[in-house]
Each structure stands twice: as structure tokens, then as C-alpha cells.
Amino acid sequence: MDRMTSRIILPLLAACLLAACSPAGPVGNAAVPQPAKSVDVERYLGRWFELGRYENGFERGCEAVTAEYSLRPDGLVKVLNTCNAGGVDGRERVAVGRAKIVPGSGNAKLRVSFFGPFLGDYWILDHAPDYAWSIVGEPSGRYLWILTRSPTPSEPVRKKLESRARSLGYDVTMLRWTHH
Known part of the structure; x- marks a missing residue:
């Protein structure tokens, strides 16, 4: 690595590492x-719409957020997240990652890398018996996503999912509802 590259890349990598470790x-x-229950991976695959997060x-700044899950040839799960980042150009942001199912978790815990x-x-x-909705979190309690198969579920469904998130211990006043 030449000196110019190392002056740019190394500080950038350090900043990314610090950001990943910070609250x-x-x-x-x-x-x-x-x-709450195990997950049938085959039924979980496909497109999900972010209802709230x-x-x-x-x-930040994302609307019309979707997540699409599919199986990769190596057995991992491909994660394709997209959103409309807004602005006058309505530019789309895409992030592609991979996820590995945590053994012994009933397929309900994954480790994801982007x-x-x-x-x-x-x-x-938690998820609906028919996989029409899903509530996703992680151990720190800093992240929460409410996902649905429809971009605009009914108000009673939204209220039900908000209530379910509250019953799981989440502060639902912190939810940001996504526009589709």
C-alpha cells in the first residue's frame, strides 16, 4: 500500500471500526x-416491507424500505436491502449482505454481515403463523424492525404489531413508521 493510499484508507477503516463499536x-x-418460536426458513424467504423501525x-433518510431474503448456493441467506434515500433524485440505496443461521436457535437467530x-x-x-409479519431485534435493544409482506397493512394490523412490540418490552414511542 503506498503512502497516499494508507493516509486515506487506514483512517477510514479506523473510523468505520469505531462507528461499529459505538452505541x-x-x-x-x-x-x-x-x-418466541422457531422459524421455517423457506417460509421466511422472500420480500418483506419495513413497517416501522x-x-x-x-x-437515516430511508423510505420505502424492503428486505429480500433468498438462499445462496453455499447454504447462507442472501440479504438484499433497498430503500428510497429521498431527495430530489429519489435515489435508491442498495445493501447486499449474507446471513448465517445460529445453530440451536430454531432458525430464529442469524448473524448478518454487510x-x-x-x-x-x-x-x-416473533412472526405470524402465516409469515405475514415479523418482529426483528437484537440483544442490545437498540434496534427494532417491524416487517410485513404488504407495503401498507391495515391500521388494525399496525396497531396489533405495535402492541406486540410493546409486550416484548420495546418502547414503541421510539418507532419511526416507514412510508411506502
Whole structure:
């Protein structure tokens, strides 16, 4: 690596590492529960629409957020996240990652990576019997996502999912509802 490259790349890598290790914001659930039930991976695959989330740096400014899960040839799960980043150009942001199912978790816990060796927890805390909705968190309680198969579920469904998140210990006043 030449001197110019190392002056640019190394500080950038250090900043990314520090950002990954720093708190992501207020904790919305100090005692995240274990996932409520096992997950049938085949039924979980496909497109999900983000109904609501705890705001976070990597989704700041995003609307029309979707996540699409598919099996990769190596047995991992491909994660394709997209959002409309707004602005006058309505530019789309795309992030591609991979997820590994945590053994012994009933397929409800995954380790996800969008950037090299850095892994994050993805816990499917609860889901509808027909996989019409899912509530996703992780052990720190800083992140929460409410996902649905429809971009605009009915108001009673939204209220039900908000109530379910509250019953899981989440501060639902911190939810940011996503526009589709």
C-alpha cells in the first residue's frame, strides 16, 4: 500500500471500526427476550416491507424500505436491502449482505454481515403463523424492525404489531413508521 493510499484508507477503516463499536443510540429495550418460536426458513424467504423501525444511522433518510431474503448456493441467506434515500433524485440505496443461521436457535437467530468480517445479530423475535409479519431485534435493544409482506397493512394490523412490540418490552414511542 503506498503512502497516499494508507493516509486515506487506514483512517477510514479506523473510523468505520469505531462507528461499529459505538452505541447506536438509545436503548429501546433493556431486556430483549429470546425469540418466541422457531422459524421455517423457506417460509421466511422472500420480500418483506419495513413497517416501522428504530431510527439508525445506516437507514437515516430511508423510505420505502424492503428486505429480500433468498438462499445462496453455499447454504447462507442472501440479504438484499433497498430503500428510497429521498431527495430530489429519489435515489435508491442498495445493501447486499449474507446471513448465517445460529445453530440451536430454531432458525430464529442469524448473524448478518454487510461489510467484511463485521457481523450483527438478527433475531426474529416473533412472526405470524402465516409469515405475514415479523418482529426483528437484537440483544442490545437498540434496534427494532417491524416487517410485513404488504407495503401498507391495515391500521388494525399496525396497531396489533405495535402492541406486540410493546409486550416484548420495546418502547414503541421510539418507532419511526416507514412510508411506502
